[in-house]
Amino acid sequence: MSGEKLHIRNGRLIDPADGLDRVADLFIADRRIVGVGQAPADFSADRCIDAAGLVVCPGLVDLSARLGGIEPELAAAVAGGVTSLACPPDTKPPLDEPGLVERLVRRSETLALARVFPVGALTQELAGQKLAEMHGLSHAGCIAFSQARRPIVNTMLLLRAMQYAATFGYAVRLRPQDDFLACEGVAHDGEVASRLGLTGIPVCAESVAVATALQLAAQTGVRLHLSRLSSAAGMALVRQARHGGMAVTCDVSAHHLHLSEADIGYFDTNARLDPPLRSASDRQALRAAAREGLAVVCSDHTPIDADGKQLPFAEALPGATALELLLPLTLLWAAQDDLPLTLALARVTCDPAAILGLEAGSLRAGRRADVCLFDPAQTWRVTAASLRSQGKNTPFLGREVKGRVRMTLVDGRVVFAA
Numbered sequence: 001m002s003g004e005k006l007h008i009r010n011g012r013l014i015d016p017a018d019g020l021d022r023v024a025d026l027f028i029a030d031r032r033i034v035g036v037g038q039a040p041a042d043f044s045a046d047r048c049i050d051a052a053g054l055v056v057c058p059g060l061v062d063l064s065a066r067l068g069g070i071e072p073e074l075a076a077a078v079a080g081g082v083t084s085l086a087c088p089p090d091t092k093p094p095l096d097e098p099g100l101v102e103r104l105v106r107r108s109e110t111l112a113l114a115r116v117f118p119v120g121a122l123t124q125e126l127a128g129q130k131l132a133e134m135h136g137l138s139h140a141g142c143i144a145f146s147q148a149r150r151p152i153v154n155t156m157l158l159l160r161a162m163q164y165a166a167t168f169g170y171a172v173r174l175r176p177q178d179d180f181l182a183c184e185g186v187a188h189d190g191e192v193a194s195r196l197g198l199t200g201i202p203v204c205a206e207s208v209a210v211a212t213a214l215q216l217a218a219q220t221g222v223r224l225h226l227s228r229l230s231s232a233a234g235m236a237l238v239r240q241a242r243h244g245g246m247a248v249t250c251d252v253s254a255h256h257l258h259l260s261e262a263d264i265g266y267f268d269t270n271a272r273l274d275p276p277l278r279s280a281s282d283r284q285a286l287r288a289a290a291r292e293g294l295a296v297v298c299s300d301h302t303p304i305d306a307d308g309k310q311l312p313f314a315e316a317l318p319g320a321t322a323l324e325l326l327l328p329l330t331l332l333w334a335a336q337d338d339l340p341l342t343l344a345l346a347r348v349t350c351d352p353a354a355i356l357g358l359e360a361g362s363l364r365a366g367r368r369a370d371v372c373l374f375d376p377a378q379t380w381r382v383t384a385a386s387l388r389s390q391g392k393n394t395p396f397l398g399r400e401v402k403g404r405v406r407m408t409l410v411d412g413r414v415v416f417a418a
Contacts, residue, residue, distance in 0.1 A: 003412045004046045005029045007039070011051025011373065015058060016346030017362040026056055028369040031412040036365055051373055054406055057345055058361045059083025059114075059370035061352040063251050064227060065301035065323055066090070067116070069390050070107055073303060073323065076389035077114035078416040080324040081372035081405040082299070084353070084360045085114055089121040090148035096121035096132045098140035105141045113415050115370075117143045117356060119173060122161050126150040131161055134170055143356055144171040144225070149274060151179040159216050166222040171357075173225045176209035176234065177201075177275065186314045188278040192261040198314060201276050207233040214241050217248060225355060226250040228300055230275035232285030239294055249355050252286045253300035254329040255320055255395065259283070263395055267313040270395045273300075274318035287337060290347055296355065297333075297347040299326040303391020321391035325382065327374060328401035335402075341376075369412035378404040 006028040013024045013036065020036070027035035027043055034040050062085040067073040077085055087104065089095040095104070101118050108116035120142030121132045127150075134145055145165060152158045165172045182205040187193040189200025210226060214237060217224040229235055229250050238250050255273060260280045264271045271277060289295040302319025309316050322329075326348060334344035353361030360370055379402045384392040408416040 003031045005044065006412065007045035007048045008051050008056055008371070008373070009048060011054050011056035013056050013363060014341055014345055015363040016342045017058070017350035018364060019342060020363070021340070021342050026363065026371070028409070028412045031369055033363055033365050033367050033369050036363060049407070053375065054373045055341070055376050056371060056373050058349040058363055059372050059408065059410065060326060060348045061356065061358065061361050062086065062301070062323065062326060062348070063296065063298040063352045063355065064088055065299055066303065068303045071111055072388060072390045073301070074108065074111055074113035074116070076323045076387065078408040078410065079388050079405060081327050081374060081408055082323055083114050083370035083372070083408065083410050084117065084358055086117045086119050086143065086356060088148040089119050089146055090126060090150065094121045094126045095119070095137070095142070096124050096126065098133070098136045101137055101140035101142055112410070112413070114410065117358070119144045119146045121145070122147050122172065123152065123157070128152040128154065128157065131157070131164060134164060135168065138168070138170060144173050146173040146227070147175070149175055151177065153179060155212060155216070159220065162216050162220040162222040166220045171223040171225060173227050174213050175227045176206055176213055176229070178205045178208045181205035181208060186272065186276070187264060188261045188276045190261050190279055192264055196264065196267060196313070203231045203233050203278065203282070206231050206275065207237060210234045210237045214246065214248060218246060224248045228253050228275055228298070229286070229295065230256055230278050231282045235285055235289045235294065239289070242294065249296070250294070251296045251298045251352070252290060254297055254322060254326055255300065256283065256286050257290065257297065257333050258329060259395060268395065269309045269311065269313055269316035270320060270393050270397065272313055272316045272318050273320060287333065290333070291337060291339060291343070293351065296351040297326070297330060298352065299323050301389070303389050304393045305391070309393050320394045321387060321389045322394065323389060324387055325394065325396060325401065327405065328403040331376060331403040332401065369409055371409040372405060373407040374403055374405045376403055378402065380404055
């Protein structure tokens with residue numbers, strides 16, 4: 001099917017991949033962008049969309065979004081302007097068999113909302129004992145391999161996994177945390193955890209794991225991505241590796257750009273995250289890394305039902321819903337740090353697309369027409385009723401945020417309109 005010919009007019013086009021930021025029209029045909037600023041010859045629109053007062057940018061690309069119930073979470077994704085997302089392997093059951101991956105891909109294609117790119121399990125059942133069949137998982141649609149939150153304690157096995165992945169050009173994504181140093185902690189090992197009597201996770205639990213991963217990656221030449229760094233020390237190691245010529249990439253969650261250990265308050269389980277919220281100085285280091293392009297920003301979307309959060313802090317499940325908050329939290333960061341929108345939006349569009357190797361995150365002519373239209377000035381209150389995700393678990397409940405998606409296009413089709 002060729003799809004509608006669309007003319008999006010009067011919008012502020014922002015394409016970070018090309019440094020574009022100006023009021024111009026966008027033209028779409030055959031599910032692709034066919035003109036920026038000027039229509040191709042003989043173009044006749046089936047539908048005109050007035051985007052006056054709106055920003056028109058590439059659809060957001062999210063490096064980490066857990067789906068749970070796939071239909072409501074993909075509906076939440078497009079409501080948040082997210083058109084492509086990577087799904088971690090810690091589903092139930094884990095994504096360690098090609099059949100499971102194929103079913104996930106088919107289901108997402110049937111729903112025809114946001115595109116889903118599965119990340120396969122690095123080890124069978126994510127148990128950290130035997131390597132998963134990466135070759136078969138790759139053919140089934142996996143774009144990378146990861147342990148999600150589960151550790152590989154045996155560093156020889158991790159070395160073998162990286163060697164195998166490097167041989168076939170597969171990317172490995174690790175959430176760096178030394179399990180022994182973390183020692184079942186639930187909060188940052190600092191003043192707040194001490195005051196509340198919570199078991200702390202020291203920064204060295206992350207930095208030791210980052211150092212190990214970087215050493216093994218240097219040994220094997222694997223494409224390494226470090227997921228959801230939370231500390232200044234961990235980020236400094238990545239910066240040092242990059243300055244030394246290593247092609248390692250990393251991301252931070254949108255929550256960690258804004259929150260610190262102080263936001264736990266009086267045992268607020270919505271602020272029970274993994275990795276934990278760390279110190280204010282760590283938060284500033286993460287912001288600096290995102291600003292300079294060392295790190296990209298992801299939602300780390302983890303929908304959890306009320307029963308999983310209405311528990312004592314140490315027993316509550318970690319994670320927060322965030323697909324619908326990724327854009328407003330990115331805009332808030334840009335406003336607070338006085339950043340150009342082209343820079344801030346790059347961290348959630350073209351930069352993560354490059355890490356995943358996707359044809360996404362750009363409004364360039366010839367690219368897939370994955371487009372987000374949002375009102376940068378519209379404020380809205382984060383409430384359970386305002387979130388389409390099944391998970392209402394967010395530390396931003398009750399807060400007002402700015403930036404509301406008005407329309408989302410995937411492959412030139414309108415999949416969300418407010």
